[in-house]
Amino acid sequence: MAEIVNLRQARKRKAREDRERVAAGNRALHGRSKAERERDRKADEKAVSFLDGHRRSPPPSSDDA
Helix, strand or coil: CCCCCCHHHHHHHHHHHHHHHHHHHHHHHHCCCHHHHHHHHHHHHHHHHHHHHCCCCCCCCHHHC
16 A cells, blocks of 8 residues: 655655755855855965966956957
8 A cells, every 4th residue: 555645744844854955055155254264265366366377378458449
């Protein structure tokens, strides 16, 4: 025989799991200390600076148009 499923409970369980998944994603994105955010920002700036410094020719400026 098939298992009897209470649709109301199943719907609520799915909603709880969805909310938990969203919360976990938000914790990963926003749950960092100021020092961690600053470290990542500086690392990004350093990478951009490094790549810009090693370009063969300067990027085209908007004044040349």
